[in-house]
Amino acid sequence: AVEAGSAGEAEVTALGLDCTPVKAQSDALMEVAAGTSDAAKQKQYLVAFLQFTYAGAPTIYYGDEIGMVGGDDPDDRRAFEWGKGNEELVTYYATLAAVRNTYSALRTGSVEAFDTGNTSVLGYVRRDNSDTIVVLANNSASAQSVTLDLSALDVEADKLVDVLASTEFTVSGTTATISVPARRGVILVDDNAVETITVNTTALAPAFDPSYVIAERAELEGEIVGNEIIAEVPVIPPTTGGTGSSSSAPSTD
Numbered sequence: 001a002v003e004a005g006s007a008g009e010a011e012v013t014a015l016g017l018d019c020t021p022v023k024a025q026s027d028a029l030m031e032v033a034a035g036t037s038d039a040a041k042q043k044q045y046l047v048a049f050l051q052f053t054y055a056g057a058p059t060i061y062y063g064d065e066i067g068m069v070g071g072d073d074p075d076d077r078r079a080f081e082w083g084k085g086n087e088e089l090v091t092y093y094a095t096l097a098a099v100r101n102t103y104s105a106l107r108t109g110s111v112e113a114f115d116t117g118n119t120s121v122l123g124y125v126r127r128d129n130s131d132t133i134v135v136l137a138n139n140s141a142s143a144q145s146v147t148l149d150l151s152a153l154d155v156e157a158d159k160l161v162d163v164l165a166s167t168e169f170t171v172s173g174t175t176a177t178i179s180v181p182a183r184r185g186v187i188l189v190d191d192n193a194v195e196t197i198t199v200n201t202t203a204l205a206p207a208f209d210p211s212y213v214i215a216e217r218a219e220l221e222g223e224i225v226g227n228e229i230i231a232e233v234p235v236i237p238p239t240t241g242g243t244g245s246s247s248s249a250p251s252t253d
Helices: 020-034 038-053 087-102 201-208
Strands: 110-114 121-127 132-138 144-149 159-162 167-170 175-180 185-190 222-225 228-231
Touching: 038 087, 038 132, 038 185, 087 201, 121 144, 132 144, 132 175, 167 175, 175 185
Parallel strands: none
Antiparallel strands: 110 121, 121 132, 132 185, 144 175, 159 167, 159 185, 222 228
C-alpha cells in the first residue's frame, strides 16, 4: 500500500491506472543520468576520437555530440536539448569531422596497427596515396609518453604535427617522443603535410548557446513555468461531409 501524501503516492490516470512503477522508473533513470561521472564524460572524447580516426563511417547517436545524458531505454530517447550542450565537446566533434574530411587516409586508407610500448596507448598508421598519418589514442586518466620509431612505421618526417592541437614534435634521427593527452589522442602528420582545418563555430551555436533554449525562444500563447512551457493547443474540429466522414479538402467558397 502507498501511504497517502508520500513522495511515492500513486498517480492515477483518467483510465484509472496506477502509474507509480513507471514514474519510479523514470525518476531512477533521471537520477542515474544526473550522476554521470566526470570520468565517463571524459571517456566520450576518446570514443569520438576513435570513431573519426579508425576505419568505417563514424555513427553518432543524436545528442552524443553535445554531451546529453540518459539511462536505459526509453530514457535514451530524450528530445535534443538545443542550447544546452557542452561547447567544448561540440567543437571537438566538429574538429574531428573537419580533420577526417581533410585527410583522405582517415576515411579510406589502410589501418596498420603497431605496438606503442605503452599499454595505455593504442597506435595505428592510416595510409593512402595522399596521406600518411600516425594515430595515438590514450585510454588513461593521465597524459602518456610514447617514443615512435618512424623507420619501423615507414614514415618519413623531420617534424610531426598533431593536427588537432597544432602541437609540434621534433624528430631526432628516426625517433620522436610524443605526449598523448589523457582520454584523448593525437593525429600526427609530417609538418609539410599540414592542412588548414576550419570549423564554423557560428553554425554550432544552436547546440550550446543558451539563447537557443526553446523556453527562451518559443512564441507560444501560454505560460512558462520553470523550464517547461504550459501552452493551450487549439483544437481544430474536422470538416464533416454528408456521410459523417472527415475531409481535409479546402473550401471553395
